[in-house]
Amino acid sequence: MAKRKKESDLPKVKLNKENLKKSLRLFSYIGPHKWKLIIGMIFLGFTGLTALLFPKLMGDLIETADFNADEINRMGLILLGLFTAQAVFSFFRVVLFVNVTENMLSAIRQDTYNTLVKMPMQFFSSRRVSELNSRVAADISQIQDTFTTGIAEFLRQMIIVIGGITALFFTSVKLSLLMLATIPIFAIVAVFFGKFIKKLSKETQDKVADSNTIVGESLQGIANVKAFTNEAFEMLRYKFAVNDIKKIAIKGGLARGAFSSFIIFCIFGAIVLLVWYAVKLQNVGELTQSELITFILYTIFVGASIGGLPIQYAQIQKAIGATERVFDLIDEEPEVIIENSTPQPIHGKLSFKNLKFAYPTRPELTVLKNISFEAKEGETVAIVGPSGAGKSTIASLILRFYEPQDGQMLLDDVPASEFTLHDLRSQMAIVPQDILLFGGTIKENIAYGKPEASNEEILEAAKKANAHEFIMSFPEQYETIVGERGVQLSGGQRQRVAIARAVLKNPVILILDEATSSLDSESEKLVQDALDKLMQGRTSFVIAHRLSTIKNAEQILVLEDGEIIERGTHADLLEKENGLYHKLIQLQMELN
Template structure:
């Protein structure tokens, strides 16, 4: 199936409107031809017949047709724009929805700027070709066929001179087409790379400034931009030869027409008005020829863009919902890992043959060195990934057999890096339950120790927080995230090192909020600060993807194991930090 035929389903709902726009534009083209023919007739009336009354009546008819042509042109232009915008909105929505269905592994391998480029830039390239170009082509088709028809009727010998140039036009188009397609695809790829670079620098602008790397980023941007400019100039160089060559061939046609037609007028075998009409018809045929050249280059460019976009649409989520997936009922929170192994890369296991049980309502902590697999467990429970082998069940239901929606609505995630959206604080908290009322949001904020600082902001709950919550401190962002989790009222709660980046005061406020959130829920905590999990029912200690210890905080400290080692190191760091603060004072 060709790329263009794959786009047809998005055109189907608008086919009747496209046909209507096509009919209108064909009417515009037909009236243009009639106007040109009447121009030749008027010239003969003025220069040969010299009949004032006939001239006046002809001009009135001419103007009436011109008014009708203008009305059709305006209607066609509006309808075409409307169709184009609706089709592209549908297509972008489909692509956006598909992206949201893809697994985390896809986003881990792709850069945000590249995805944005495909969603916006590539779809923009496609828009012109698949919506506006067919309608414009209908206009040029009528112009070409009607023009040739008039020319054959008026003087078939002159028309044959024009048609002799067609094989040359086809040859030129084929000669340049392959190179144009390759360059257009490369330009789209480089545009995506440049967009990605810009997105990365803007997102990390604090790091760029802090490490005094503005010159480095200037250099990176300059190199990427010069590469894009170079490709664009190479394509422009080809087009600068391609389109003028087509135009030159058409002017050669016009020159032949003028020479041969002028000779017939001198010989009195053709009227001056007919020659004028013939020249006008020959002139408007330049439009379809030039349009064909531009269309050819647009098709090659759009093929590259379509290939990139449909590559995204062809990507299937690795975490798939089974057709017979059941709706997960309200859970108690009994989680069972049975011989679970997992690898992001098949060559290296992250978790190896892991088995453990979490009872409803338990507060379970996972600790271990960096890379031991703690966060991976959270990802698996949330079913962001499926285990390589083994099974995970909640209340006896295998996660692979339940619908994702019914699973997700019973889990709340409070990540280490709080993700907030560029809206108001109120909307960010209500993100946990979009039907929540104002009093629900306030109660959740109070439980999260967030209400007081929110009310101290200029606009309270209606304060715009800026992109990713940049206008708030780390502790404030985290408490908003906790309020968002509270308002969701989940059965399962997952915290991925939610307090690791906070100062002591913020940590205390966040910890108080978390303790309220833990009540009555099965809670899994990925812990970095071991002082925050001393009240856990059980602590699982991981190392290199296996559980090496399990027990309460007190029982693990009594052993000469990894937990005691990690705890001792942490306490030493805290003591050193406290001494440093005292010295500074």
């Protein structure tokens, strides 16, 4: 089961000059919104400063108890002004930061997607797409959180910690020293317990993942579980996994309980110690009542901010890692797709000359060895052979999804590399084995072959593909939603939608990768008829599994282990009684 990445799963990176420099590249995306960030930062500074003034003015307010009523009111009003100002600064700070971040992120999202869509096939064959997708989503939302709140909170808390400690010393040096002396104890215990608890919670997470795997695997393969009457075995397997989770989680609970009671003891201990010492200082006239209040408020502010710093720091570390990964992706080398409004025309002659190919992910396995053939304009070339012989690979190379290691492909006797990928692919169409219909309407799915097509053209294409009738039988007709949230089409219907798509594209070169799963004879006839019409007047490559469909091909290439071992027309090949084609035909006849 593909596990969806969450922000909390993202790794933290150690901050260094290099990754900080890389992250600064984010600012290049801020562009015209720079002034918003600057004003936001100024407001942030003001929010920190007004927060710092608060304890001092509260102390002053209490001191006015000894003065007249006017003085008390004046101080009250000053405080009212202060927190009103703080609220206003906060509002604009948040609004500006969100505005800058969202502008920046929409540009990053667009760049990431643009790069992904333009990456060569090789990139996708070496990565799991679902993993890539969820990773990018998690990385981008980490950057979003950090930019909207993380950085601002970190800076605000830093201002309060530094400013607050300075103010504490101004209020009472002796009390400040005593308070600071207690911090190392907290810090050491927190680090020690923190590490231990983190280790346990990681172990719990791993065990939970293990148990989820059991659930996922057994439910996905429930037919197997039942067929082997292995319900009891699976229940036992799950019981062990769940017990493991319980044991570690309970141990974690003990550690957390001990930690929180220790912290409570220390916090109250420290408060009592400080107040006890403060009262002693007051007793000997070294501290006034208002100074004590100011001191306590500063202590609370500084304590809360110190407590929040590690969380914000960790968030920034994660965001820096996320930024690095997003930029690494944006910096990948995409395919060069140059769009010409009028593509360099191709006429349809296509040949392979001594072509050799291995997939980049498995360079040691030569999938195609020394392949040569020539398809004349308008000819149908069928490619047959056992599973894994390399038939679909030839189709991928015609579309230039990959580059051969040796030899070349020629179009109209010109090396394929002299055409741009857009020129080439815009004049080719493929009806693949696994037909992917997007989750839109049938009309949109057909129009994928030519997005600017008119309604008439779409209708015409559907008719040619023998799809019009079944489409009209749905209540919503061409507006019927297909895919997960709509009508599920049958295999034959999907194929005819895919054929309509190809008809609309009106390609010079056509590739048909025949579906292996057989259709019922009625449906097969409709599909075959649609394909025959589609192939007329185009150079067509048919990867055929049902040999009956290729009898009329001008050329049949018989492929085995990446080599063409026989070639000729159906009649030629049938004559070779010991040949592979002859054998394949016989085998299929026996099966039928």
